[in-house]
Amino acid sequence: MDKQHRKNRITILVIFAMSVIPFGIAWYLAKHPDIVRLGTNHGELISPPLITDAGEYSGVDPFSAEHIGELKGHWVLINPVAGECGETCRVALHKTNQIGLMMGKDIARIRRLALLFDNKLPLPAEWRDDGRLLKVSPAPSLQQKLTTINPSPLPDGSLLIMDPLGNVMMKYAPGYDPYQVRDDLSKLLRISQIG
Incomplete structure (x- = not known):
């Protein structure tokens, strides 16, 4: 018992x-x-996403002005450039080029963009030879919207990802790891029904 x-x-x-x-x-x-860290993304999700319009981007050179329409319907890797493109900026642009190459067959779904906040500065010579880099300046309305992501100007070397509908939805701090961006972008492209 x-x-x-x-x-x-x-x-x-x-x-x-x-x-x-x-x-x-x-x-x-x-x-x-x-x-607890929810999600498997490496970048920081922008919530709610920053909605942009194609008219808020204007090409600063003939190549960019001619191909600005490619922003619609493509995933865009945006490198903000606050002033003159120094070493940090050049490294970040090189990383986005490498990310595009690492994407393999999905490279056609991706565009690269240098967002120049001071378009009066001369473009570096290597940019003129880069046939995949769009050089654009943001409209004042876009600059205002970007302050909701970061109150101070976006630092050189940072990265933004814009979806095919024009929504800026993810950001990375300067010094980001291109392999982590590639992993996030691969997931986005795999589940995306657009672009």
């Missing part, structure tokens, strides 16, 4: 623990949400 009584007590304690422990874990995670 004593053995059966102990067995019943253990069963009751196990049932009690099974009902209380999940609530305890849920309460702890609710109080400390930074412990």
Whole structure:
């Protein structure tokens, strides 16, 4: 009888623990949400996405002005350039070129864009030879919208991803890892029904 009584007590304690422990874990995670990282993306999602219009981009050279229509219907890797393109900016542009090449057969779905906030500066010579890089200046309305992503000017070396509908939806800090961007972009392209 004593053995059966102990067995019943253990069963009751196990049932009690099974009902209380999940609530305890849920309460702890609710109080400390930074412990759990949801999602598998490496970049920071912009929520809500920044809605842009094709008219807010204007090409600063003949090549870009002629091909500005390619922004619609393509995924766009945007490199913000606040002033003169220094070493950080050049490295970031090289990384986006490499990301495009790493995408293999999906390269046709991607465009690269240098967003020049000061279009009076001369374009570096290597940009003129880059037949896949669009050089554009943002309209004042777009510059205003970009302050919602980052109150100060976007730093050189950062990266934005724009979807085929013109929504800027992901950003990366300067010094981003191109392999992580490629992984995020591959997932987006795989699940995308557009572009």
